[in-house]
Amino acid sequence: MLEIKNIYKTFNPGTINQKVALNNLNLTLNDGDFVTVIGGNGAGKSTMLNAISGVWKPDSGRITIDGVDVTGMPEHKRARFLGRVFQDPMLGTAADMSIQENMALALRRGNRRGLGWGITEKEKAQFKEALKTLDLGLESRVTSKVGLLSGGQRQAVTLLMATLKKPKLLLLDEHTAALDPKTAAKVLELSEKIVEENHLTALMVTHNMKDAIRYGNRLIMMHEGHVIFDVSGEEKKNLTVEGLVEMFSTASGEEFANDRALLSK
Amino acid sequence: MSIITSIINALPGAVAQGLIWGIMAIGLYITYKLLNISDLTVDGSMCTGAAVCVMLTIAGMPLPLAMVCAVIAGMLTGFVTGIFHTFMGIPAILAGILTQLSLYSVNLKIMGKANQALSVRNYDLLVSLQYIRNVPLWKNAIFVVAAFVVVLIAILYWFFGTEYGCSLRATGSNLNMSRAQGINTSFNTVIGLMLSNGIVALSGALLAQYQGFADVQMGRGAIVIGLAAIIIGNAVFGKIFKNFAFKLLAVAFGGVIYYIVYQIVICLGIDPDLLKLLSAMVVAVFLAIPYWKKTYFSVPKKGGNQNA
Ligand SMILES: Nc1ncnc2c1ncn2[C@@H]1O[C@H](COP(=O)(O)OP(=O)(O)OP(=O)(O)O)[C@@H](O)[C@H]1O
Ligand SMILES: [Mg+2]
Numbered sequence: 001m002l003e004i005k006n007i008y009k010t011f012n013p014g015t016i017n018q019k020v021a022l023n024n025l026n027l028t029l030n031d032g033d034f035v036t037v038i039g040g041n042g043a044g045k046s047t048m049l050n051a052i053s054g055v056w057k058p059d060s061g062r063i064t065i066d067g068v069d070v071t072g073m074p075e076h077k078r079a080r081f082l083g084r085v086f087q088d089p090m091l092g093t094a095a096d097m098s099i100q101e102n103m104a105l106a107l108r109r110g111n112r113r114g115l116g117w118g119i120t121e122k123e124k125a126q127f128k129e130a131l132k133t134l135d136l137g138l139e140s141r142v143t144s145k146v147g148l149l150s151g152g153q154r155q156a157v158t159l160l161m162a163t164l165k166k167p168k169l170l171l172l173d174e175h176t177a178a179l180d181p182k183t184a185a186k187v188l189e190l191s192e193k194i195v196e197e198n199h200l201t202a203l204m205v206t207h208n209m210k211d212a213i214r215y216g217n218r219l220i221m222m223h224e225g226h227v228i229f230d231v232s233g234e235e236k237k238n239l240t241v242e243g244l245v246e247m248f249s250t251a252s253g254e255e256f257a258n259d260r261a262l263l264s265k
Numbered sequence: 266m267s268i269i270t271s272i273i274n275a276l277p278g279a280v281a282q283g284l285i286w287g288i289m290a291i292g293l294y295i296t297y298k299l300l301n302i303s304d305l306t307v308d309g310s311m312c313t314g315a316a317v318c319v320m321l322t323i324a325g326m327p328l329p330l331a332m333v334c335a336v337i338a339g340m341l342t343g344f345v346t347g348i349f350h351t352f353m354g355i356p357a358i359l360a361g362i363l364t365q366l367s368l369y370s371v372n373l374k375i376m377g378k379a380n381q382a383l384s385v386r387n388y389d390l391l392v393s394l395q396y397i398r399n400v401p402l403w404k405n406a407i408f409v410v411a412a413f414v415v416v417l418i419a420i421l422y423w424f425f426g427t428e429y430g431c432s433l434r435a436t437g438s439n440l441n442m443s444r445a446q447g448i449n450t451s452f453n454t455v456i457g458l459m460l461s462n463g464i465v466a467l468s469g470a471l472l473a474q475y476q477g478f479a480d481v482q483m484g485r486g487a488i489v490i491g492l493a494a495i496i497i498g499n500a501v502f503g504k505i506f507k508n509f510a511f512k513l514l515a516v517a518f519g520g521v522i523y524y525i526v527y528q529i530v531i532c533l534g535i536d537p538d539l540l541k542l543l544s545a546m547v548v549a550v551f552l553a554i555p556y557w558k559k560t561y562f563s564v565p566k567k568g569g570n571q572n573a
Contacts, residue, residue: 104431113431114428
């Protein structure tokens with residue numbers, strides 16, 4: 001499904017800000033894998049998702065999605081394979097456009113955009129139905145500008161948008177980090193529901209160890225730009241937060257001194 | 266008393282001219298409001314439109330065709346700025362300045378000299394300041410330009426409602442989101458700049474006919490006048506015009522109000538040399554208002570978690 005092979009990425013090479021963000025990253029996802037990704041701040045989790053989405057080209061290595069080599073493919077062309085929800089709630093939606101216009105844009109991901117109407121009556125009804133599943137009351141605000149929504153509402157809409165048109169791979173980057181606990185839980189459950197109902201392959205970054213253990217069928221831990229730990233199936237189900245923290249210390253040779261990770265037990 | 270009479274006499278001309286500048290401002294609106302780019306190309310492309318229209322008409326081309334060529338020339342100027350910006354990575358403002366500067370030479374070369382007359386006595390023009398009074402309605406300059414405004418707004422309203430038009434608006438609103446939704450943002454930025462400058466060139470072609478000449482200086486400060494029209498239109502009609510078509514109409518009306526005020530100021534005997542200074546100051550203050558509101562008058566939101 002997804003194959004990441006020997007990816008390297010260094011930011012600001014040759015300057016004092018030089019930062020090796022991805023260091024021989026390797027990862028293979030099978031069809032239907034729902035993988036949670038954990039790791040300390042700066043471990044390279046977002047960078048990995050950016051490499052998959054093509055925000056920039058890696059220094060070396062190869063990425064294939066569903067058998068297609070996308071390593072040199074521009075971001076907007078790869079979009080047809082991907083559904084993305086960003087860490088920052090502001091990034092995933094166009095603030096100056098209405099909820100339904102945003103959704104109509106997302107529904108056409110990967111299609112040629114021509115001179116037909118940007119949104120049809122039938123779609124408007126479809127979007128209302130989809131919004132109802134969020135249970136946030138947004139179905140009555142379809143013509144409101146997205147900029148008027150709260151971060152949590154925006155993130156929920158972005159999640160819907162990422163999956164309106166079924167992606168080959170869903171990339172969730174700490175998509176609940178900016179939300180209050182209640183909304184976060186709701187959005188997480190919704191994510192799981194959407195992934196299961198549509199049999200999506202997904203990568204979900206989280207700082208919450210419990211969530212990382214509870215959701216998905218596989219868990220990977222990143223450290224210094226590569227995967228240091230990869231469990232799935234029964235073994236993953238039996239993981240505990242304490243076990244994970246210990247695993248981190250052994251695998252990385254460091255204390256898991258992560259602020260948020262421990263706080264969010 | 267004579268001041269009032271002269272103001273009233275100048276009014277129809279101001280309306281016609283204001284509408285022409287309103288078309289220019291509608292073009293600017295596409296880059297400034299929809300694409301979120303301040304495009305300084307317009308200061309040059311307005312004259313390009315005028316120059317192409319005048320020279321081709323003098324050379325014997327039928328006027329409608331000459332105007333189409335003027336629009337195409339304007340789109341080419343937008344294309345150049347777009348390439349500077351997207352392909353060469355030059356910041357948008359600088360890209361516009363570079364094109365604008367080159368257009369000064371280009372416009373001089375098109376016209377062969379700094380000023381080219383296009384007299385309504387020798388050519389059958391669409392609009393002219395001669396066609397303000399004592400002409401049938403369909404020949405009246407205000408009517409003709411207003412028809413252009415209406416048709417233009419109708420086309421833009423349709424266009425920005427299409428799938429492609431929506432993707433252009435998304436590009437201006439959020440580049441990250443647009444690319445994540447499979448939109449080629451660089452391509453769209455170039456297309457937006459072309460569309461905008463095509464419209465600006467159209468207004469240049471109309472203005473040249475109206476005043477009876479094209480002049481290499483005629484677009485100077487166009488961006489400021491265009492911004493003024495956008496700002497005035499929004500200030501006066503913003504509360505009642507919510508629909509996109511009406512917002513564009515408000516921009517055109519903004520141009521008219523600007524020119525009426527301009528005429529009044531002239532009739533009051535204020536040195537016309539100072540008008541650009543005044544316009545720039547007024548626009549600067551209006552542009553500052555949102556910032557001032559935010560910095561000095563904003564009340565902190567209760568609850569503290571504005572992001573959640
Ligand atoms: N565009 C960029 N330019 C320069 N450095 C970058 C860029 N993107 C990421 N980095 C650096 O690469 C490293 C990995 O960053 P990344 O955002 O992937 O971390 P992360 O694992 O997502 O962390 P967090 O949990 O804080 O989100 C960091 O040191 C970061 O500063
Ligand atoms: Mg991150």
